Amino acid sequence: VCVSVSVCVCVCLYLCVCVFVTGFNKDKWTTLPEATDRCFSTNVFVKYAFSRTEGVNFDAAWLAVKNAVLDNFAGPPDRGLYSSSVQKTMYDACVMSLRRIPELCNVAMEMPNIHYFPVDLAKLKMSNHNELFQPSDEPRGSIKVAVSPSRSKL
Secondary structure (H helix, E strand, O other), rough: OOOOEEOOEEEEEEEEEEEEEEEOOOOOOOOOOOOOEEEEEEEEEEEEOOOOOOOOOOHHHHHHHHHHHHHHOOOOOOOOOOOHHHHHHHHHHHHHHHHOOOOOOEEEEEOOOEEEEEEOHHOOOOOOOOOOEEOOOOOOOEEEEEOOOOOOOO
């Protein structure tokens, strides 16, 4: 039985880190072009539920979930962390949260797309070496992941 305790972890990952977005599957609905200068920017919303609440340190649980998000998205400060995809990294953060807090019975994460594109300064006879970016409200979208621990006896 899950006792739902909703907590919004607003870890704003305004990392604005340039990432390589290449080699992904494309179909007739693909609108985002491949790029090697895309910024990763989002807000992270995490919602989780407990299987029991007796004896749970909710402050410690909140901190553990927040740190799972940061550990998986940022990694060690001196070298960062490779991510094969946002979806995989979100899944890993949810699984890490479940492992760190055994009282959790599910973790859901949502991350809206916040896009920034390099500003073309050629008209001003200047160059932009991935230093100046313009926010855009398109394309729109949100990525969602929900994970529950396996209760299998296998």
